[in-house]
Amino acid sequence: MDWSRRSFLKNSCLSLGALWLAPLLSDPSPWLPDGITPAHLLGRVTRSTIPVYSEPTTSSQRVKRFTRDQIIEIIEETANPDDIVHNPRWYRTEQGWVHSAYVQRINNAMTNPIIESIPPSSLLGELTVPYSQSYMRNRQGFWVKLYRLYYSSVHWITGLEPGPDGQPHYRITDEWLKVNYFIPATHIKILEPEDYAPFADSVSPGIKRIEVTLTDQKLYAFEDDKVVYSCSIASGLKYMETPQGDFIADRKFPSKHMGNGGLTSDYRAYELVGVPWVTFFHEAGIAFHGTFWHDNFGTPMSRGCVNMTNADALWLFRWTQPNYQLSIEQPTTWFVKSEQGTRVIVY
Numbered sequence: 001m002d003w004s005r006r007s008f009l010k011n012s013c014l015s016l017g018a019l020w021l022a023p024l025l026s027d028p029s030p031w032l033p034d035g036i037t038p039a040h041l042l043g044r045v046t047r048s049t050i051p052v053y054s055e056p057t058t059s060s061q062r063v064k065r066f067t068r069d070q071i072i073e074i075i076e077e078t079a080n081p082d083d084i085v086h087n088p089r090w091y092r093t094e095q096g097w098v099h100s101a102y103v104q105r106i107n108n109a110m111t112n113p114i115i116e117s118i119p120p121s122s123l124l125g126e127l128t129v130p131y132s133q134s135y136m137r138n139r140q141g142f143w144v145k146l147y148r149l150y151y152s153s154v155h156w157i158t159g160l161e162p163g164p165d166g167q168p169h170y171r172i173t174d175e176w177l178k179v180n181y182f183i184p185a186t187h188i189k190i191l192e193p194e195d196y197a198p199f200a201d202s203v204s205p206g207i208k209r210i211e212v213t214l215t216d217q218k219l220y221a222f223e224d225d226k227v228v229y230s231c232s233i234a235s236g237l238k239y240m241e242t243p244q245g246d247f248i249a250d251r252k253f254p255s256k257h258m259g260n261g262g263l264t265s266d267y268r269a270y271e272l273v274g275v276p277w278v279t280f281f282h283e284a285g286i287a288f289h290g291t292f293w294h295d296n297f298g299t300p301m302s303r304g305c306v307n308m309t310n311a312d313a314l315w316l317f318r319w320t321q322p323n324y325q326l327s328i329e330q331p332t333t334w335f336v337k338s339e340q341g342t343r344v345i346v347y
Contacts, residue, residue: 039177042072042090042106043098044130046293048268049072052200055285056090056097056344057083063096069148069267071130074105086217086232086298101296106130106151111186114168114187116160123157124196124254125170125188127274132188134172136181136263137163138286140222145265150292152310153274154255156332160185168258174273175334176257194252196277196314198323205321209343210249210288212306214242217298219288221319229319231312234291242346243282249341251280252317253334256289277313279320281344289313 045066053063066072076092088099110128112196129150134146143164149155154171161182163169169182200208203223209218214235221229235242256278259271276290290310294301301307308316317324322338 042109042130043072043103044106045070045072045102046104046295050102052093052096052098054096056080056092056099058099059083060097066086066095066098069131071106072103074103074137079282087296101292102128104151104292104295109151110189112189114160114170114185114188116161118157120332121326121330122173124191124326125155125157126191126241126276127151127153127155127183127187128189132182132183134181135169136179146263147271147273148267149183149187149274152276152290153293154191154276154290155188155274156255156334157188157190158332159169174257175253175255176201177261177263179263183284193326196318197325197339199272199318201323205340205342208320209345210316210320212242212344212346214244214346215301217300219308219312219316221316229315231308232297233312234294234297234299234307235289236302236304237300240303242302242306243284243286244346247281247340247344247346249279249281249288249320250322250339251337252320252322253278253280253322254317256287258289276310277317278314279317281341288316 045068048068049065051062052066054061054063057080065168072093074091074093078090079088079162081088082088084099086100089102090097091103109130130151132149134149135143138144156175157170158173159171161169161171163182163184168185170185170188170216171180171182173180207224209222211222212233217233217235219231219233220227254277256275257273258275262269262271264271272293278287278289286304288306288308290313291307294309297309322336322341324336326333
């Protein structure tokens with residue numbers, strides 16, 4: 001039988017033997033403060049501490065501090081362009097106002113149905129809860145904590161097994177280290193092939209190009225001389241600047257482990273696991289990619305890469321060459337590489 005990847009997912013979901021129905025995310029969860037449910041608009045603090053102000057301006061009184069991975073309810077959003085020009089967005093909480101730079105918005109936190117049958121090529125999944133603690137088995141067979149995975153990160157699902165609590169856990173395979181770890185299967189949503197499939201294939205690859213202006217912190221996608229997409233970005237910080245020049249987008253990873261490459265349960269370590277929609281364009285490992293550790297675009301923030309929102313990075317991933325596609329019959333395609341990629345100009 002000729003199985004397409006889409007038909008595999010469809011038939012797996014319709015099979016009673018291949019699906020566990022997940023409960024709604026209304027049960028107590030360790031990351032939900034008392035009195036707050038996923039129906040509220042949530043935010044996750046992404047750095048060690050952020051100040052809470054009495055008003056939506058940095059000149060007002062600091063009344064409190066929120067700490068890393070604290071989940072807050074966002075009651076109201078406002079803009080104050082007179083204070084922080086590149087990012088005027090502020091959030092009101094029960095305790096006061098916080099600037100949005102280091103708050104990851106959690107839109108519609110949810111749990112998901114579980115697919116029991118995993119194809120040979122694996123599945124891509126996106127985390128839909130604020131964070132999820134992963135576990136791995138050590139050499140003695142005991143469960144130990146590993147990475148903390150975050151909302152909107154993307155991961156390779158390669159199996160389904162009972163986890164430390166006996167409940168269904170997806171086996172996640174790290175594309176860099178090739179180690180396996182496990183998270184509750186309800187915490188991750190299976191991505192459909194059309195969610196990340198190439199588009200604009202009718203457009204000649206030779207007329208596509210990307211321009212990044214570091215002064216304005218903007219990215220423009222061109223087809224000939226027509227801008228078909230633009231967005232704000234966050235490029236490299238001082239002494240880690242994004243290189244300027246004329247390049248080619250030559251490698252794509254739908255999920256990439258970035259950082260030091262260590263095995264650690266310290267969530268403060270420099271390990272960015274499941275960075276989504278990565279398009280490399282420089283031999284030193286410089287790439288366009290989605291970002292879940294800050295929301296502060298329009299100013300330099302990175303170690304050289306071009307940080308983008310996940311939605312912007314996914315658009316670029318799908319539009320640029322080389323094309324990335326998965327086949328259900330093939331082994332897992334961790335990445336695609338080609339010298340016939342889209343032109344990238346950084347200035």
